[in-house]
Amino acid sequence: MRELLVYLARQLVDEPDRVEVEEFEEDDGTLVLELSVAEDDYGKVIGRGGRTAQALRTVVKAAAVKDNRRVLVDIVE
Numbered sequence: 001m002r003e004l005l006v007y008l009a010r011q012l013v014d015e016p017d018r019v020e021v022e023e024f025e026e027d028d029g030t031l032v033l034e035l036s037v038a039e040d041d042y043g044k045v046i047g048r049g050g051r052t053a054q055a056l057r058t059v060v061k062a063a064a065v066k067d068n069r070r071v072l073v074d075i076v077e
Contacts (some may be wrong), residue, residue, distance in 0.1 A: 001023075001031060001033060001060055001063055001064055001067075001069070001071055002021050002023045002033060004059070004060060004063055005021050005033050005035060005056065005060050005073065006019055006021050008056055008059065008060075009021075009035055009037060009045060009056070012041075012044050012045055012052065013037050013038065013041035013044055013045065014038070014040065014041055014044070015037070015038040015040070015041060018037055018038040018041070019035070019036075019037050020035075020036045020037075021033050021034065021035050021036075022034040022036075028070075029069075029070065030069075030070040030071070030072055031064070031069055031070065031071045031072070032071075032072045032074065033060065033071065033072070033073050033074070034074045034075075034076045035056075035073060035074065035075050035076065036075075036076050036077065042075070042077070045075060046075060053073075053075055056073060057073045060073050061073075
């Protein structure tokens with residue numbers, strides 16, 4: 001899931017080298033992925049009205065279904 005999120009985010013931004021994803025697991029087994037990008041790229045990752053961010057979350061969650069995992073995608077600064 002982490003690699004998928006990194007790949008998708010790098011395709012959206014102007015500075016793909018600054019894309020970072022931190023991964024950790026919560027007590028209930030939920031996988032949390034925290035995405036951070038360059039300051040000027042946050043608008044591209046979030047999109048108008050949050051549509052791009054929601055699309056990223058949907059794709060990653062769909063990929064997690066085959067592994068029977070719950071995944072949360074957070075965009076952090």
